[in-house]
Every structure is written in structure tokens, then in C-alpha cells.
Amino acid sequence: MFLSSCISHPLISPKISHFGQPRNLCRSVEVDERFTSALKTRATDHPSQQARFGAGLLGEWSFARGTRLVISKKVSTFVPFRKSFEVQASWLTTSQIASSMFTLGTAAVLPFYTLMVFAPKAELTKRTMESGVPFIVLGLLYAYLLYLSWTPDTLRLIFATKYLLPELSGMAKMFSSEMTLASAWIHLLAIDLFAARQVFNDGLQNQIETRHSVSLCLLFCPVGIVTHFVTKALAETAAGDRHRMH
Numbered sequence: 001m002f003l004s005s006c007i008s009h010p011l012i013s014p015k016i017s018h019f020g021q022p023r024n025l026c027r028s029v030e031v032d033e034r035f036t037s038a039l040k041t042r043a044t045d046h047p048s049q050q051a052r053f054g055a056g057l058l059g060e061w062s063f064a065r066g067t068r069l070v071i072s073k074k075v076s077t078f079v080p081f082r083k084s085f086e087v088q089a090s091w092l093t094t095s096q097i098a099s100s101m102f103t104l105g106t107a108a109v110l111p112f113y114t115l116m117v118f119a120p121k122a123e124l125t126k127r128t129m130e131s132g133v134p135f136i137v138l139g140l141l142y143a144y145l146l147y148l149s150w151t152p153d154t155l156r157l158i159f160a161t162k163y164l165l166p167e168l169s170g171m172a173k174m175f176s177s178e179m180t181l182a183s184a185w186i187h188l189l190a191i192d193l194f195a196a197r198q199v200f201n202d203g204l205q206n207q208i209e210t211r212h213s214v215s216l217c218l219l220f221c222p223v224g225i226v227t228h229f230v231t232k233a234l235a236e237t238a239a240g241d242r243h244r245m246h
Contacts, residue, residue, distance in 0.1 A: 094148070094178065094179055095178050097148065097179070097182075098145070098178040098179045098181070098182035099178070099182075101141060101144075101145055101182050101186065102182045102185055102186075104141075105138065105141060105185065105186045105189050106185075106189065108134070108137070108138070108189075109134070109138075109189050109192075109193050109218075112128065112129065112134060112193060112196075112197075113193075113196065113214065113215070113218050115128055115129070116129065116196065116197075116200045116210070116211070116214045117211045117214055117215055120200065120203070120204070120210065120211060121204075126204070129197050129200055129201065134193065135190060135193070135194060138186060138189060138190035138193070139190060141186050142183055142186040142187050142190060145179060145182055145183035145186060146183050148179050148183075149177060149179035149180040149182075149183050153174075154174065156170075157170040157171070157173060157174045158170070158174070188221075191221065192217050192218060192219075192221040193217075195217050195221050195224070195225055196214045196217035196218065196221075196224065199213050199214055199217060199224065199225065199228045200214055202228070202232070203228070206232065206235070207235075208228075208231060208232050208235045209231060209235075210228060210231070212227060212231075213225070213227045213228035213231060
């Protein structure tokens with residue numbers, strides 16, 4: 001049966017082994033496209049009767065017709081190799097770093113304000129606020145963000161005028177960057193916490209209520225400082241009046 005198929009398609013000359021079986025059928029067969037279109041055959045009713053012998057050859061078998069070779073068009077297809085586990089970049093983008101540092105810095109200062117407001121006379125609060133560790137951490141974090149946000153135009157925007165003074169338009173352009181804005185926020189957090197600690201320690205030394213002033217220092221630091229001086233002046237005036245009454 002196989003020899004009859006070879007006679008009908010003389011361009012194909014498969015070799016016969018000693019056992020009467022075709023050999024080297026898996027070898028690529030290159031045929032002119034015009035001849036290929038002429039040798040197309042009808043697909044069988046049962047797809048299971050078709051088996052691919054090699055690139056460019058398709059075997060078809062049935063009880064009625066025997067074995068036939070169908071030459072299919074050879075198409076080169078490139079399939080890129082894909083690893084089972086893809087390596088993804090672990091580096092964060094500039095926006096993600098700025099957002100993470102913004103949140104981290106804000107969360108880091110909240111415990112200190114909580115101690116000064118809700119437990120101002122506790123020994124834990126006094127020892128904590130005497131430490132310089134939180135300011136060192138915030139300073140290093142600020143330096144890191146400043147390094148990431150630094151550009152060749154930074155100094156030019158800061159010293160924009162001929163008197164080496166900044167301009168509002170230059171500051172607005174510089175703070176349009178998320179990284180620069182995050183570094184400025186860490187800068188404000190460090191200064192506000194330092195001012196709140198000064199207010200807290202001054203209140204302990206002079207027996208003055210400072211919880212409202214410390215709370216204001218968290219978001220409105222200049223207002224908190226002014227509030228503390230007003231509170232201190234009122235407390236000293238009240239203490240003088242009591243002293244004169246006695």
C-alpha cells in the first residue's frame with residue numbers, strides 16, 4: 001500500500017528497511033507550493049485516523065484506502081522559550097518609594113505624640129522624649145529622600161534670583177516631584193517633633209499644661225508653639241496673682 005502512494009507521488013522516495021517499513025519519514029520534505037496545493041486531500045471523517053509522521057508529512061489510514069501520504073505546507077514557527085517561574089523586578093518605582101516613605105515617616109512619629117498627650121507624666125514618656133534616636137532616624141530618612149530627589153536643577157531652583165534667594169515659582173516647580181514632596185514632609189515631621197519635645201519639656205519644668213500645644217505641633221507646629229507661649233504667659237500671670245493674694 002505504501003509503495004502505491006510513492007508511485008502516485010514520484011517526488012517522494014522513501015527508503016524501505018529490511019522489515020518492509022518506511023524509514024526516515026520524519027525528515028523534512030520541501031516541496032514547491034504549487035505541487036503542495038495539488039496534492040491536498042480530503043480530511044477523513046474521524047480525526048483519530050490521521051497521525052503526523054514528521055514535519056511536512058501527514059499519514060492517513062483507513063480500511064478502504066489503506067495508507068496514504070499527504071504533503072502539507074511546511075511553515076516555520078518560532079515559539080519563544082518561557083520559564084516556568086518568571087523573574088519579576090523587585091525594585092520599587094520612584095512613586096512607590098515616595099509613597100512608602102511618606103507613610104512610614106508619618107506612622108513613626110505618632111507614638112511619641114501619643115505618649116506626650118496621654119501620658120505626659122509617665123517615666124516611659126520622659127525617658128523616650130529625652131532620647132535622640134527618633135531624630136537621628138528621621139534625619140537619615142530625610143537624607144536618603146533628598147539624595148533620590150536631587151537633580152542638577154535643584155540648586156538653580158533654590159537660588160533662583162541674583163541675590164541667591166528662592167522664588168515661589170521655582171519652589172512650586174521643584175515640589176511638583178513626589179520624591180521632593182516626600183522629603184519635605186519628612187523634614188517637617190522631624191522639625192515638628194523636635195518643637196513638640198521642646199514644648200513638652202518646658203511644660204514639665206514649669207508645671208504647665210502642654211497637651212493641647214503638643215497636639216497642635218503635629219500638624220500646625222507654629223500654632224502649637226504660639227499656643228504654648230500663650231499658655232505659659234497665662235499660667236505665670238495666674239501664679240503671680242495667687243502669690244499676691246497670699
